[in-house]
Amino acid sequence: MFKINENYLKLPGSYLFSDIAKKVKAFGEANPDKKIIRLGIGDVTLPLAPAVISALHKATDEMAVKDTFKGYSPDLGYEFLRSLIAEHDYKARGVELALDEIFISDGAKSDSANIQEIFGQDNKIAVCDPVYPVYVDSNVMAGRTGDYLSETGKWTKVIYMPCTKETNFAPEFPKEEPDIIYLCFPNNPTGSTVNKKQLQEWVDYANKVGAVIIYDAAYEAYISEEDVPHTIYECEGAKTCAIELRSFSKNAGFTGTRLGFTVIPKELKAGEVSLNSLWARRHGTKFNGAPYIIQAAGAAVYSEEGKKQTREQIAYYMNNARVIKEGLESSGYTVSGGVNAPYIWLKTPDKMTSWEYFDYLLKEANVVGTPGSGFGPSGEGYFRLTAFGTYENTVEAIERIKKL
Amino acid sequence: MFKINENYLKLPGSYLFSDIAKKVKAFGEANPDKKIIRLGIGDVTLPLAPAVISALHKATDEMAVKDTFKGYSPDLGYEFLRSLIAEHDYKARGVELALDEIFISDGAKSDSANIQEIFGQDNKIAVCDPVYPVYVDSNVMAGRTGDYLSETGKWTKVIYMPCTKETNFAPEFPKEEPDIIYLCFPNNPTGSTVNKKQLQEWVDYANKVGAVIIYDAAYEAYISEEDVPHTIYECEGAKTCAIELRSFSKNAGFTGTRLGFTVIPKELKAGEVSLNSLWARRHGTKFNGAPYIIQAAGAAVYSEEGKKQTREQIAYYMNNARVIKEGLESSGYTVSGGVNAPYIWLKTPDKMTSWEYFDYLLKEANVVGTPGSGFGPSGEGYFRLTAFGTYENTVEAIERIKKL
CATH class of the missing domain: 3.40.640.10 (Type I PLP-dependent aspartate aminotransferase-like (Major domain))
Incomplete structure (x- = not known):
């Protein structure tokens, strides 16, 4: 009789981003009128550079x-x-x-x-x-x-x-x-x-x-x-x-x-x-x-073209990073990242757990981020936003978060 | 101190097709005037179908x-x-x-x-x-x-x-x-x-x-x-x-x-x-x-187009398979495959080992095949040819083998 790799069974729950995707899907189906902005998964949004195409x-x-x-x-x-x-x-x-x-x-x-x-x-x-x-x-x-x-x-x-x-x-x-x-x-x-x-x-x-x-x-x-x-x-x-x-x-x-x-x-x-x-x-x-x-x-x-075009893409995302970082800081958040990386790491307010803040942000601002605890125990109480959204969505997401 | 996966060291030699590639490269460099025909690795030669393009x-x-x-x-x-x-x-x-x-x-x-x-x-x-x-x-x-x-x-x-x-x-x-x-x-x-x-x-x-x-x-x-x-x-x-x-x-x-x-x-x-x-x-x-x-x-x-075009490609390769199979059989080889598969499996002549026949075929006919022993001990004394070459090369390869 064949035996499975029992190590797989030790993994608690499923893969972080699959979990998030399921939660967001469920929320979207229950609230079809809400415009959800995704700054969670580190997925890019700009099309491929012309040189690459x-x-x-x-x-x-x-x-x-x-x-x-x-x-x-x-x-x-x-x-x-x-x-x-x-x-x-x-x-x-x-x-x-x-x-x-x-x-x-x-x-x-x-x-x-x-x-x-x-x-x-x-x-x-x-x-x-x-x-x-x-x-x-x-x-x-x-x-x-x-x-x-x-x-x-x-x-x-x-x-x-x-x-x-x-x-x-x-x-x-x-x-x-x-x-x-x-x-x-x-x-x-x-x-x-x-x-x-x-x-x-x-x-x-x-x-x-x-x-x-x-x-x-x-x-x-x-x-x-x-x-x-x-x-x-x-x-x-x-x-x-x-x-x-x-x-x-x-x-x-x-x-x-x-x-x-x-x-x-x-x-x-x-x-x-x-x-x-x-x-x-x-x-x-x-x-x-x-x-x-x-x-x-x-x-x-x-x-030469490819380098120029991809540099422009990175500049676009890093401008988003600046918007997120400055916006959150102006709202009193404690924030790291966003200077040499497309990720902004924030301390959740009011001692919320990472997943509490995830649910709160999804429900109240319709913004998707990534719970810090999904990245390890010391990530608890932190939350990740990415700069990979569109500029317009990034600005809107930060406006919504500021209003909370 | 880190430890490697010792199981890797148990693998005898390197991967079969890498070995073949090295042998063929060495032969080609030593004999730049010879036209080598490759019926070894199972790699296709026809371009992608227009529907796929x-x-x-x-x-x-x-x-x-x-x-x-x-x-x-x-x-x-x-x-x-x-x-x-x-x-x-x-x-x-x-x-x-x-x-x-x-x-x-x-x-x-x-x-x-x-x-x-x-x-x-x-x-x-x-x-x-x-x-x-x-x-x-x-x-x-x-x-x-x-x-x-x-x-x-x-x-x-x-x-x-x-x-x-x-x-x-x-x-x-x-x-x-x-x-x-x-x-x-x-x-x-x-x-x-x-x-x-x-x-x-x-x-x-x-x-x-x-x-x-x-x-x-x-x-x-x-x-x-x-x-x-x-x-x-x-x-x-x-x-x-x-x-x-x-x-x-x-x-x-x-x-x-x-x-x-x-x-x-x-x-x-x-x-x-x-x-x-x-x-x-x-x-x-x-x-x-x-x-x-x-x-x-x-x-x-x-x-519909894709199915039609890929069927034609398969028919092309299977015609090659027929050429190989019939050519070898007419030369007295014992042959299997080539009817429902693009591979022709032949018994080496004169009790040559698979690698002996590989070297013999490469040297005498400048044709590359795959030694049967590379696929396991019961493959010893067998040899694989594939139908994935061009029709012209396949015909030429078989003509060369027949002349040996």
């Missing part, structure tokens, strides 16, 4: 003709895309990468969920708290997290690094030594960042204790301040301890187009075994590449 | 405009595509499926590699031998297969079901009871099929012993004979024991476009737990959907 049409035309038709993609992704990444995302910042240290994927969600697979069962993970749920949930499914204690909202074998107002929303080195450290800067959900000196300390720490940092830099394009690192490899020694995850979702609006990549330097080793070779094996065995036309679209993001 | 352009245009732009896809995939699948692939064959029993993915390779995740560690898998390498390799990575014995080419905890000339290339019920049974019909690599009565026996067997069948129907569109089932759900009782994997790669040339789906009926349960709910959780947590424009392209495959 042109590339999609051009690549589609190539797929229509025998001589230019493309079948299976190379295991690591097309070299034309990996070259552009190496050049623009890394070399331009003083980081040299070999092309086979870059793995093209269908997005950072898949990569951040799958990367744990190349590690053994008995690694202890450390996560910021609050945190993007996929890091922990994928480790739960793999059986690496012990048991869930509903009283604390914590897994017994996970090391939590609280990121709250008290820590300036940055993690501190944990008391217990972790094996795998998930870091995300600019941060989802708090919108906070660390400067280069702070990140260097994490790299030094990881090298010292023999930990791997899984560095999620999905929001890199939103950095506006000088001293904030765009890639962890700007830090000395990062190549022997860090894996970096990147996404086209937020820098080029690819949430529904799906493209991302992972960098694993060959120097990152356990004894003689390079993690690069393990991930290459996974990529070759369990994945068949991102679509050619999507990879071609990704390349267009690095063209 | 139109859909890609149209969907791209939608992504260019705010009002029709699409962000994150629904967890299970767009309903417009799942409805078409339910209607054309299932209802048309007398099978009723609910739309939430269909999960859109980026292709059958990912699904066939990932599906094992929802099962516990201590399940025993049974595979046909020879077999598509991903089923076993993904279970190796998950630590479910014991040790690899290089003398036998077998994993100690895998149940092998030999499919050779002696068994008419169909598996027989194993002596030891399996928990999970991987079946693929029309078969890759042997090109063989089972009829409905035979498949019904497997369904009855699985229900009796409490096993799950993972049924890979990626080549369903190539079936030409009447009595061969197109979906396992044509068999009575399959909904309580079978998961079905489907692909757009071979029926519509999507190898570089990436789209597939998995069906898990809600009746398929372990006690109270439906496997459908586990896969839904995985889909929601570890995957972010196939690109919208690719899902729109998939929908076009079901349009």
